[in-house]
Amino acid sequence: MPIALFRRRGIAPRIGTMLLGTLLAMAAPAMADPGDRIDGSPVVERLDLARLPAGKTRLWVRIDDNDVGQGYFVPVVVIKGAKPGPRFLLTAGIHGDELNGIGVIQQLVEDIDPATLSGTLIAVPGLNAPGLRNSTRAFTGGHNGGGDNLNRLIPRDIHAHGDEGNAAKRYAGRLWSRIIVGNADFAIDLHTQSRGGTYPAYVFVATPAARRIADLLRPDSVYIQTGIDGAVEDMLVANDIPAVTYELGGAEVFDGAMIERGLRGIRNVMVDRGMLPGRPDLRDPAPFLGNLVTNVDSPRGGWAQVRVKLNQFVKKGDVLAVVTDPFGRPVATLTAPLDARVAGLGTDPRTQPGDMVVRLLSWDASLPCLRTGCPPAPPKRDANGK
Structure with missing residues (x-):
């Protein structure tokens, strides 16, 4: 059909628009474009604290694509205080059926006034987007329903980018490179026991610096252990960033008592670090210490x-x-x-x-981990936790 006939019928402009749209779509990057927003909050490819304003910022980090070509988005809240201070990374939900930590973060970020905060809180209420969506412990990213434990896949290498391996390894590597690396002076990773079980308030520590955090959290018990390769806590510790794993109860619930317990302890840590005014609330008993599970x-x-x-x-x-x-x-x-x-x-x-x-x-006095922490050693795989 001659092009003049397209023009006479008003079709050529529509074809031109369609072709332009197709070409733009083909040229578009796979990751977030500037200006992308979800429910009013901006979408970014990686967390860059230097570019964020003072105050409270809610944003999404696009981690990777899923199996139908859409994105996996991780929510992040950054609260920059009015005064300088440390960067505190608080994460939850790397296991998708463990929810109390998300409740802790949601309440904490609501309560904190940036005007009274020294330093920066980086709060991530939901690391494992597909696991949370499917209520599974694992990264359930495939149509076959199978998945891997993201808390065994976090890289140790601060230069890892998450561009190699299967979908779960890429996802874990990008959590590391796009959210965690370069954004923490100390950290707490919040968990619960998985489906079918429950924990008390229970903290894993490996070093004296982590033991200090645990004492302020005031859990029921502290397990002093050398760690697990690929866990958030232990890969931070391997890079000289004090970190602990804090278990708070059972799976698939918001347990108000456990959430309040977690909030009380986290505020203690922030007070101790000079991030919040006041004095630590030590009403909970000192924890029981163990080095053998x-x-x-x-x-x-x-x-x-x-x-x-x-x-x-x-x-x-x-x-x-x-x-x-x-x-x-x-x-x-x-x-x-x-x-x-x-x-x-x-x-x-x-x-x-x-x-x-x-x-x-x-407690087993013959084991190498002492009450103050463990001797330096590479984290190892272990069936007893995290």
């Missing part, structure tokens, strides 16, 4: 009836739980293998062979 697993499948409570002290031989068959007849009795404190429980009675039913924390 012992999981008591079920040898049989069935229905677990737990006989102990969180923070209870038990003696070797005490009955911890009874596992029954479908008719309620006992098939296994689980007893304490040593004197210890109860530091975790299974809450779902449905139990497979090998499932952890009770987790115990104790």
Whole structure:
């Protein structure tokens, strides 16, 4: 059809507009364009504190693309105080079924007045966008429903960019390079126990500096351990940034008591660091210290009836739980293998062979980790936490 006929029918301008739109779309970068916004908050490719104004800024960091070509966006709140001070990185939700930490962050950023803050709070209420969407512990980024534990994939190398590996490794690497690296003088990573279990207020530490943070958080228990390769806390510690993991209760709930406990401890840390005025609130008892975690697993499948409570002290031989068959007849009795404190429980009675039913924390003077912290050593993989 001649082009003149297109013009006569008013089609040529429409074709030109369509072609221009297509060419612009093809030329557009995969990541966020300047001016992109979600619900009024700007979208950025990476967190750059120097470019943010004083006060409270809410923004989204686009981490990568998903399997239908849309973006994974991580929410970040930056509060720049009126006075200079440290950069405090507070994160939650790297496991998508662990929600109390998100409640802590939401309340904390609402409460803080930048005019009374010294330094900068960088708060990330939801690291694992696909896991949170699917209510899964793992990075559930594929259509097959499988996923990897992002808290085993954080790089140690401060120069890692997150451009290699599968989707989960890329995502973890970009959390590291686009949000974490260069934005923290100290850090707290908030967790809970995963689906089917619960923790007390429970902190993991590796160094004397981390132990100082833990003492101010005032949890029920502190587990002093060498760490896990690929965990947020331990990769920060490996780069000389004091950090702890703080476990607050059970999965898939906003537990008001646990959220308030977390808030109280975090404010203590901020007061101690000179970020907030006032004095630490030390109403909670000093924590129990342990350097040995012992999981008591079920040898049989069935229905677990737990006989102990969180923070209870038990003696070797005490009955911890009874596992029954479908008719309620006992098939296994689980007893304490040593004197210890109860530091975790299974809450779902449905139990497979090998499932952890009770987790115990104790002190073993023969182990290298002392009450002040552990000797320098590369973090190692461990089945007992985080």
